[in-house]
Amino acid sequence: MDAHVTTAAAAAGAKVQDLAWMVLASPLLCGAGTWFFTRRLRGLTAGLNLFGIALSLLLSVILLGVADGQPVAATPFEWLPIPGLGFTLGLQVDRLSVLMSLVVTVVASLVMVYSTAYMHDDASFSRFFCKLSLFVFSMLGIVLADNLVMMFAFWELVGVSSYLLIGFWHGKPEAGDAAKKAFLTNRLGDFGFLLGILVVWSATGTVRLSELAAKLHAEPGLLGSMAGVAGLLVFMGAMGKSAQFPLHVWLPDAMEGPTPVSALIHAATMVAAGVYMLCRVFFLYTVPAGWPEALEFLGNLGAGMIIGHVGAFTALLAALMAVQQDDIKRILAYSTLSQLGYMVMAVGLGAAEGTPAAGLFHLVTHAFFKAMLFLGAGSVIHACHHEQDIWRMGGLRKKMPVTFWAFVLGTLALAGVPPFSGFYSKDEILATALHVAPPLFFVAVAVAILTTFYMGRLVLVAFMGEARSEHASHAHESPRAMTMPLVVLAVPSVVIAWFPLGEHIASAFGGHGHGAGHGASGGASAVGLLPLLEKIFGGLDAAILGPFNHNAMAATFGLFAVLLGGSLAWACYGKGGPDPLPGLLGGWARLMRRKFYFDEIYSGLVIPLHDMLGAAFSLADRWLLGGLVVRGLHGTVELAGRALRLVQTGNLQTYSFLFAAGLAVVAWFFLR
DSSP: OHHHHHHHHHHHHHHHHHHHHHHHHHHHHHHHHHHHHSTTOHHHHHHHHHHHHHHHHHHHHHHHHHSTTOOEEOOOEEEEEETTEEEEEOBEESHHHHHHHHHHHHHHHHHHHHHHHHTTTOTTHHHHHHHHHHHHHHHHHHHHBSBHHHHHHHHHHHHHHHHHHHTSSTTSHHHHHHHHHHHHHHHHHHHHHHHHHHHHHHHHSOOBHHHHHHHHHHOGGGGGGGHHHHHHHHHHHHHHHTTOTTSOTHHHHGGGSOHHHHHIIIIISHHHHHHHHHHHTGGGGSSOOOOOGGGGGGTTOOHHHHHHHHHHHHHHHHHHHHTTOOBHHHHHHHHHHHHHHHHHHHHHHHHHHTOOHHHHHHHHHHHHHHHHHHHHHHHHHHHTTTOOBGGGOOOHHHHOHHHHHHHHHHHHHHHTOTTSHHHHHHHHHHHHHHHHOHHHHHHHHHHHHHHHHHHHHHHHHHHSSSOOSHHHHTOOOOOHHHHHHHHHHHHHHHHGGGSTHHHHHHHTTTOOOOTHHHHTTOSOOOOSHHHHHHHHHHHHHHHHHHHHHHOHHHHHHHHHHHHHHHHHHHHHHTTOSSOSHHHHHTHHHHHHHTGGGHHHHHHHHHHHHHHHHHHHHHHIIIIIIIIIIIIHHHHHHHHHHHHHHHHOOOOHHHHHHHHHHHHHHHHHHHHO
């Protein structure tokens, strides 16, 4: 009986492994195939790349059932056989990786469909789709990797892919500058990530995630005094990818890429990679705090609490910046920054509770409604002939009804209005902050007020009132290929949190969900119209009241933030007219519009420091290495050669004299 069970389990494991490798390989093979064989056939290029992503989506859905929630590690392939550190390529399939692969492939599939219309007239249509497939392959590699080295390799591939996509319109200097800025800023964070991997490996002897978790569970003090340093170094990677302060400056400029890129990379996937990575290595933040002698003043303060404060500061800073932006995509970019800060704060504070479920919950819900908002912004930009200034729009509500309602639904979800999905995930974050760090709870509430305010400002200015430009007055609804993804994304933006998503996420970390996860799964089980209606409305009622039953104070403050922020937005922009904030806030409005001058500060500090270090190394290279070492050795050898050449006279008497003198010196040396 046991042998039969073992054989069945092995067969199931092999099936899961095969499916996982197919999920990863499908986008790469289809993208490479289109580049080499169908590049000149635009329709076939789009279809084949869409097929690759859709196949990964289908296989991820199958994995969700086949894996049955049990972690399965695919048999790793040996990559670099180094004694003491065997680099392998292996995949890990569990609730966390399958859930994230579903998010990536669902959003990527809809973005692919949307792009067929948005990029229809672009001369580099095929190149765009191939790069999108490369990005999805790289992102799925991060999601499924079973060890830190493989994750880091795909981490860098994501960086390269984003560089190519941000700078896709390389004829625009702004796009090229934004791509370089994103690439270089991320390299700073990636350097810290690499150092963190080295610290973890040197202390534990392994880089496989399952082995690391098991070792630290069995021996929590294994990292010793480097526990906090290792956690913060790994977090630096997330600071780059998820654009946390002070490495946040690249994300708004990345809006120079095509809007579908913004929806895929900078709303749902790449920027979420940092948060996902923190959840994947969460065991690093649950071990006892340890610091080297130079950092002993931190005492028992864990890396998780530091991460929580960085996330909270980023959330507040970005929300303030968004209040005075006029570019529709930049408003959404700063909103993404702020929400990423929310997620990072939740993961960091979750270390005190033993689970990062609140941050991951918000990552999933945010991916859908923020992708919808970015695609909605692209629809508006397309209809207004590439106009992006919200003050040159207006009156789009009647001209673009599908886009308008999708944008309103996304705004309500982002603001956290019940019963939309953002309400539940935001409530989980507020409840975590209230329990672990009450001061950060009030920061999170302030961010929620600002979020509702700047999103209300965007909707009221861009969609309400009268048209403010010729392009806005002649706008019309976008093609069906662009509006259909909006309609599809609207569904999870509204209802995904009604299902036991919170329980599913919490169970991935050995806990139990609450809030919406319980409410939507309850109800009657009888069949019939009346029992069905009772189930639907009973479940909806429980879903709405779930957060209040879980933590009434957090839910009440969250609802208060929505009402206050919405009221302020209506008071300032409900009647039309120019923006009143510059007159009300004075210099503060200018600071927010100029992003608190971070770009100027970095240009004033980093560039001169870089130039000074470059000049110093240039002098050292020229005079020490090139002069003293290289030319010095060369000159010494040359002088010695010249001196020896002087004794090569060809005179026999001279040679006899030198021979006799040499013998005399040797005899004196040995006989003295």
